[in-house]
Amino acid sequence: MCDRYSFALTKQKITRRFQVKVTQAPDINYNISPGNTVPVILSQPERHLDFFRWGLENQLAVNKKKAKLIHAIDTKMLVKQNRLQQITQNQRCLIPADGFYIWYKISRRSQVPYRVVLKWNMPFAFAGIWELYADTESQPSLRACSLFTTEANELLKKLQSTMPVILPLELENEWLNPEVSLHEAMQMLQTFPADKMNCFPVSAQINNPAFNSPELLQAVQATDQFGNYILFQE
Numbered sequence: 001m002c003d004r005y006s007f008a009l010t011k012q013k014i015t016r017r018f019q020v021k022v023t024q025a026p027d028i029n030y031n032i033s034p035g036n037t038v039p040v041i042l043s044q045p046e047r048h049l050d051f052f053r054w055g056l057e058n059q060l061a062v063n064k065k066k067a068k069l070i071h072a073i074d075t076k077m078l079v080k081q082n083r084l085q086q087i088t089q090n091q092r093c094l095i096p097a098d099g100f101y102i103w104y105k106i107s108r109r110s111q112v113p114y115r116v117v118l119k120w121n122m123p124f125a126f127a128g129i130w131e132l133y134a135d136t137e138s139q140p141s142l143r144a145c146s147l148f149t150t151e152a153n154e155l156l157k158k159l160q161s162t163m164p165v166i167l168p169l170e171l172e173n174e175w176l177n178p179e180v181s182l183h184e185a186m187q188m189l190q191t192f193p194a195d196k197m198n199c200f201p202v203s204a205q206i207n208n209p210a211f212n213s214p215e216l217l218q219a220v221q222a223t224d225q226f227g228n229y230i231l232f233q234e
Helices: 011-018 075-079 082-090 169-176 182-187
Strands: 004-007 029-032 037-042 048-054 072-074 092-097 099-105 111-118 124-133 142-151 162-164 197-201
Touching: 004 092, 011 092, 037 124, 072 075, 075 082, 075 142, 082 124, 082 182, 092 142, 092 169, 124 169
Parallel strands: 048 142, 072 142
Antiparallel strands: 004 029, 004 099, 037 048, 037 092, 092 124, 099 111, 111 197, 124 142, 142 162
């Protein structure tokens, strides 16, 4: 799972790293949460940076107003849902990031937050999809995105069983290419190599969606959400 991530690049760095046209630089956010407006990269009509809500609508929910947004999709769902296959075929995007957060569950109530980054703190892109929701009487048109998750690598599976799909640099253009088939796209949804990543415990302030500070980028002694220090990890 991936419930929080960060993206704090300048307009110039975004342009250089992702080779994308940037007309409006995104706000720096060290604690991006589902429901936030996030930067995405699209290839049509030309490669450019845009802004979508993080979280697709849950079409199966009985009560739409209380339904949680689908901000992360297990790759296993692709073989089960025709609608998801159609979106993945036609509406792929990159979701740029410079790190994400996961939680190591110590007990039923206690968990410790960790930050995950690429080595040398290189920015990267999640494999994403997007959807357009048309105007209704109560809500204007809305564009939303979600990212894929898959089995965690050797570094992270001691903390949790899944991780977001990070695309290798050489596959980012292919993911955006509309000529790439669904089958080919699904082959890209792989676990990112553990030897190219680092992770470390961070402040429990990450649990507060409103807390947006570079403090969240710093390694700290592992504590759970109650402030209890964690001395040992299995």
